[in-house]
Amino acid sequence: MSIVSKSTTRETIHLPLEILEKIAFNARDKLYTLMAASLVSKIWRAAFLRYIFDRAIFGMKHDFTHWQAVTLALPEVLNYLRDITFAPGVQFYAQSMARYHSRAEEFDEPVLTRKLADAASEYYKSLVDIALPPDIPLPIIPGAKRLTWATGFTQRMGRDMQTLTPATFRFLQSFPAVEVLSIEDEIPGEHVHDILCHFPLLKSFTWTRASVGRQLPGRRGFTSQFTAVLSHLEVLALNDPGAMVNPDPEYHYDWLVDMILSGDTPAPLREILIRVEQPFPFSVTAFARLLSAAAPTLQTLDIMLKPSIDKTFWKQVHSLTANAAFLALNKIKLAFPIDDWQDHDHERQWLTSVLVSISTAPNVTHIDIVYAIDRSSADLFTVLDFWEPVDPWEEFCNTLNARYPNLRTLRVGMAQQTTPGRNAKHVERNVLRALRPLKADVTVEWLEDEENY
Numbered sequence: 001m002s003i004v005s006k007s008t009t010r011e012t013i014h015l016p017l018e019i020l021e022k023i024a025f026n027a028r029d030k031l032y033t034l035m036a037a038s039l040v041s042k043i044w045r046a047a048f049l050r051y052i053f054d055r056a057i058f059g060m061k062h063d064f065t066h067w068q069a070v071t072l073a074l075p076e077v078l079n080y081l082r083d084i085t086f087a088p089g090v091q092f093y094a095q096s097m098a099r100y101h102s103r104a105e106e107f108d109e110p111v112l113t114r115k116l117a118d119a120a121s122e123y124y125k126s127l128v129d130i131a132l133p134p135d136i137p138l139p140i141i142p143g144a145k146r147l148t149w150a151t152g153f154t155q156r157m158g159r160d161m162q163t164l165t166p167a168t169f170r171f172l173q174s175f176p177a178v179e180v181l182s183i184e185d186e187i188p189g190e191h192v193h194d195i196l197c198h199f200p201l202l203k204s205f206t207w208t209r210a211s212v213g214r215q216l217p218g219r220r221g222f223t224s225q226f227t228a229v230l231s232h233l234e235v236l237a238l239n240d241p242g243a244m245v246n247p248d249p250e251y252h253y254d255w256l257v258d259m260i261l262s263g264d265t266p267a268p269l270r271e272i273l274i275r276v277e278q279p280f281p282f283s284v285t286a287f288a289r290l291l292s293a294a295a296p297t298l299q300t301l302d303i304m305l306k307p308s309i310d311k312t313f314w315k316q317v318h319s320l321t322a323n324a325a326f327l328a329l330n331k332i333k334l335a336f337p338i339d340d341w342q343d344h345d346h347e348r349q350w351l352t353s354v355l356v357s358i359s360t361a362p363n364v365t366h367i368d369i370v371y372a373i374d375r376s377s378a379d380l381f382t383v384l385d386f387w388e389p390v391d392p393w394e395e396f397c398n399t400l401n402a403r404y405p406n407l408r409t410l411r412v413g414m415a416q417q418t419t420p421g422r423n424a425k426h427v428e429r430n431v432l433r434a435l436r437p438l439k440a441d442v443t444v445e446w447l448e449d450e451e452n453y
Helices: 002-013 017-026 031-037 042-052 061-073 090-102 109-126 152-156 166-172 189-196 254-261 284-294 312-320 344-357 380-386 392-403 422-434
Strands: 055-058 083-086 146-149 180-184 204-208 235-239 271-275 300-304 331-338 366-373 409-415 443-447
Touching: 055 061, 180 189, 189 254, 254 284, 271 284, 284 312, 312 344, 331 344, 344 392, 422 443
Parallel strands: 055 083, 083 146, 146 180, 180 204, 204 235, 235 271, 271 300, 300 331, 331 366, 366 409, 409 443
Antiparallel strands: none
16 A cells, blocks of 8 residues: 555656646635645646745835845746735734724724724834835836735825835836736826836726826926836726816826827727716817727727716717727727706716717627616606606617617616615616617617626
């Protein structure tokens, strides 16, 4: 038995590298398993190290010294690191939340809130300097493809990021090959501009919790020393930007359009996602430029916006993009809130105006319409009134029939559903009745709530 066991062990140790890599991939979320397996042999180490060191979180000063030491001791790790997260203070915030919940039974709610605030703003921030990043240089990490920027924890702990320091720029320069950037924080547009300037190979950019119009005191325009060209961008997502601080045109994100279109050839945008409830983040001219340039490659257009009685914006978009043919576009998704005090005619007209603004898109096969109940007082009757199957829906249906000849599926859904169960069936029936004027070969489907935003 012992001979068989030794033989089996030797065969296991000398598994082909491709088999080991599959084993490592399946165990990629089990750090201790990966670390133990890496000690078996040099071949096993080569297969498992890339999953042990595939991601790094920089949340405190120790993280910078740790990765500086790791990359010095194991240079091959520089090619293994794929996913970078910069989230100063995230560890301390997690610890403060753990303390908060562990002692929940000892205090009433007001005291709990104060205790959490005290722990976050006084105790934890005194342990280490979590300001933007420490002056600890990192080597160039060519394997890093994804960067997540989440600095909101500093604000929760009483630290507000007012500027990007030279140490910040050195940190960003460590990841020259980043292709996916996600900014999950409400920071000034100038900061975002300066961050983007470091990643000319960027293919996907998502900005969550952006605030249109937020500007640093005393700074106008962008004077970055870096070249700002995003000529490889394929996905642009402005997700829940929030309130516009200043609606003046100079505060729009038109500079972002300039960055995308400043290359010798237009960026190959495949997806544009803009989810806002306040004024649009781009001027009409800049948005029309973006759409026109993206027309040859754009496949998905996803817009969430509060309907406006003024249809001028979308009429101008249509006029400025009249010569663009969106031949690659195959999916459009529109989402908007329904208010119980509004005249629903303008919401229907808004839907139509957005769809009309796309001049030529013969290959669109799917359109999604998602609406949300915007007030707690909204009820079943508000929704039923919106979908009342009367003449106003004929214009909408006729627009779809004329503009999108290859449309095959129209999906309708309700997010933040306040009329579950049997009541939702009433809404679904009204939807199907309202959209009867659509062509016979268009299938109307009802989206379940969990499929929506």
